[in-house]
Amino acid sequence: QQPVQSPQAVILREGEDAVINCSSSKALYSVHWYRQKHGEAPVFLMILLKGGEQKGHEKISASFNEKKQQSSLYLTASQLSYSGTYFCGTRGDSSASKIIFGSGTRLSIRP
Amino acid sequence: DGGITQSPKYLFRKEGQNVTLSCEQNLNHDAMYWYRQDPGQGLRLIYYSQIVNDFQKGDIAEGYSVSREKKESFPLTVTSAQKNPTAFYLCASSISSSAAENQPQHFGDGTRLSIL
Numbered sequence: 721q722q723p724v725q726s727p728q729a730v731i732l733r734e735g736e737d738a739v740i741n742c743s744s745s746k747a748l749y750s751v752h753w754y755r756q757k758h759g760e761a762p763v764f765l766m767i768l769l770k771g772g773e774q775k776g777h778e779k780i781s782a783s784f785n786e787k788k789q790q791s792s793l794y795l796t797a798s799q800l801s802y803s804g805t806y807f808c809g810t811r812g813d814s815s816a817s818k819i820i821f822g823s824g825t826r827l828s829i830r831p
Numbered sequence: 832d833g834g835i836t837q838s839p840k841y842l843f844r845k846e847g848q849n850v851t852l853s854c855e856q857n858l859n860h861d862a863m864y865w866y867r868q869d870p871g872q873g874l875r876l877i878y879y880s881q882i883v884n885d886f887q888k889g890d891i892a893e894g895y896s897v898s899r900e901k902k903e904s905f906p907l908t909v910t911s912a913q914k915n916p917t918a919f920y921l922c923a924s925s926i927s928s929s930a931a932e933n934q935p936q937h938f939g940d941g942t943r944l945s946i947l
Contacts, residue, residue, distance in 0.1 A: 722873070750933055761835075761921065761938035762874070769933065807873055817881060817929065818864075818889065819936065823873040 721745055723810045725822040732798050732829050740825045742808030743790040751784050751791040752809040752819055755802075762807060765793075795827070803829045833858045837922050837939035843947045844909065844916060852907045852942045854922035861927055863905035864936065867891060868919040877920075880905055881927075909944065917945050 723744045730738055742751060750769050754762040768784035768791055780802075784791045795802055805826045809819035835856045844850045856863065862881050866874040876889030880899040894913025899905055905924075909916045920943075923936040 752935065759919075759941075761940050764935040764937070767933050767935060809874075817862075817887075818876055818879055820876075821866075821874040823871075 722820055723808055723822040725806075725808060725825050727825060728823075729826040730828070732827070734800060734829055734831055735797055738795045738798060738827060740793040740795075740806050740808075740827070741790060742792070742810070742822055743788075744810055744812075746789065746812050748784070748786065748789050748791075749811045749813045749816065751782075752811075753782055753791075753793050754807045754809065755804045756807065756824075757804040765806075798827075798829050800829050800831065803827055835922055835924055835937055835939035837920075837942050839942060840940070842942055842944045844944060845947050847911045849908055849910050850916075850944070852909070852920055852922075852944070854905045854907065854939060856903050856905075856922075856924045856937075856939075858924055858926075858937065859902070860924035860937070861902070862925045863899065864923040864925075865889070865895070865897065865905070865907045866921045866923065868921060868941075874921065877907065919943050 723742050726741045752767050753765040756762040770786045779796045782793045805824040807821050807824045809821045838853045864879040865877040875891050877895050878897040880886035883902050886899050896908045921941045922939045925936045926934040
């Protein structure tokens with residue numbers, strides 16, 4: 721089942737913060753986050769495993785709440801280069817050989 | 832530099848025609864994937880392969896076919912049975928498809944397919 725991302729789109733001014741959520745109706749084993757710029761390939765950001773871990777990647781971090789079956793991506797002090805569409809991808813269990821992607825959150829950063 | 836190469840970048844299909852999209856990787860990855868992306872939508876899995884000479888259908892396999900005769904190559908054929916083929920097609924690979932290993936997927940730059 722496809723995870724649900726929110727919001728669908730967000731517009732920020734440079735330096736502002738954003739949170740992107742990814743929710744599933746089923747239990748999650750892991751959550752993958754990718755960013756895609758228009759017309760380009762998605763680029764891997766990070767993977768989170770069940771266990772409620774939190775990861776960081778420069779000013780981009782994420783959390784995974786296993787009980788709530790959701791993950792959140794945090795972008796702090798946003799830069800123009802953060803613009804793009806962010807996708808979460810989920811695996812339901814350790815035997816799952818494929819990732820199911822959400823429909824994406826479009827992030828626009830203005831100077 | 833290792834990576835995934837998709838070709839062509841743009842492709843046009845006539846009615847009733849089959850077309851093949853190329854995907855080659857030199858990352859020595861076992862698993863390869865094909866996704867379809869429609870405007871404003873996420874990535875939908877067409878086919879995936881966990882190992883040479885083996886592949887499985889994804890969520891939207893109808894009208895598509897694949898082969899995996901070599902580890903580095905995973906071509907996708909869009910057949911005439913696919914009535915709405917206009918989309919952006921992305922190929923990806925990962926070291927393994929095993930969830931336990933939790934490896935990221937690396938994507939090619941995509942092929943944009945349109946109907947003439």
